[in-house]
């Protein structure tokens with residue numbers, strides 16, 4: 001069995017993971033990938049090998065403990081699958097790295113303490129990311145662990161793109177735009193450089209459309225602007241998050257409606273977005289299948305805001321050569337891709353209906369002034385690559 005590296009992406013009710021073998025060629029081969037979902041209710045664990053064959057599937061009928069217990073189950077299963085002595089390291093997705101963490105870091109107690117300061121900036125994700133780091137460190141104290149940040153890829157943005165129009169002292173304190181989904185965008189940028197170097201060297205908007213959703217403006221593969229800001233609440237309308245909103249609404253909710261900060265947080269992060277607008281579901285598949293007018297309006301708003309924000313990023317880039325769709329909705333929904341592209345037709349962007357329906361790698365026509373591609377993202381692989389770079393810096397490898 002080859003040496004292995006484990007990527008962990010831990011959320012409020014799920015643990016996503018991927019275990020890679022680090023072969024003699026230093027390519028990363030999937031040994032097993034999967035998730036434990038439904039943590040806190042009835043957890044379901046499934047793992048597949050690199051060809052998609054199910055290696056293990058298990059359900060627990062009751063809550064069966066929280067994250068730590070289930071992480072223990074996962075690590076024990078991985079020890080059996082990979083051989084405990086072969087686990088070189090564990091890489092963790094950490095949503096917020098603030099201004100200080102511009103690149104992945106080896107985990108130390110000091111790093112965890114510094115990262116805890118960002119919990120209020122990413123309340124849906126950061127506490128779970130850090131709890132997983134602490135649990136994995138306790139369960140496998142001998143295995144080096146690395147934190148990889150969703151904010152880091154955006155550190156190349158010019159200061160003007162990250163500044164808010166607020167008093168300078170607050171900006172200096174770190175109240176600025178950071179941007180998220182960086183591991184996904186970094187993976188997409190690298191994949192694009194391999195698949196289409198000419199497009200990668202130009203002006204590209206990458207659209208990460210999943211439960212969380214954002215756009216990133218890339219110039220020559222580097223982030224120059226993005227729709228998420230200080231927190232992952234800004235920008236597009238998402239599954240349950242509101243996206244960009246007049247800050248006056250928040251003042252109104254607190255002052256006129258007497259809502260407490262925690263209630264506003266719950267409203268904006270968990271009860272808004274597609275779920276709030278439709279009253280039906282946060283899941284795009286449900287909305288596309290629903291006959292409800294409110295579901296149609298939620299989809300319409302989702303698409304409208306993508307096109308509007310894309311227009312802003314075209315201005316940041318001073319033009320557009322390519323558009324990339326990625327993540328759950330971007331990779332799997334021809335309907336949403338078609339609606340977004342229709343609204344962006346003014347850019348000379350034209351999609352091939354058949355290629356779009358088939359989910360082809362390139363979905364624009366030969367005449368389109370903007371090349372439109374689908375690139376499946378792989379945040380777990382990006383985490384594994386960073387983790388190996390940190391723990392075995394002498395290795396040179398291919399993705």
Ligand code: ADP
Pocket residue numbers: 209210211212239282283284285286288327328329332333334
């Ligand atoms: P997360 O942000 O949790 O990683 P994903 O990237 O997995 O989310 O995206 C989840 C979203 O993708 C959900 O809204 C889901 O409905 C949507 N999705 C997945 N498959 C399809 C599909 N075939 N058509 C439309 N939406 C889809």
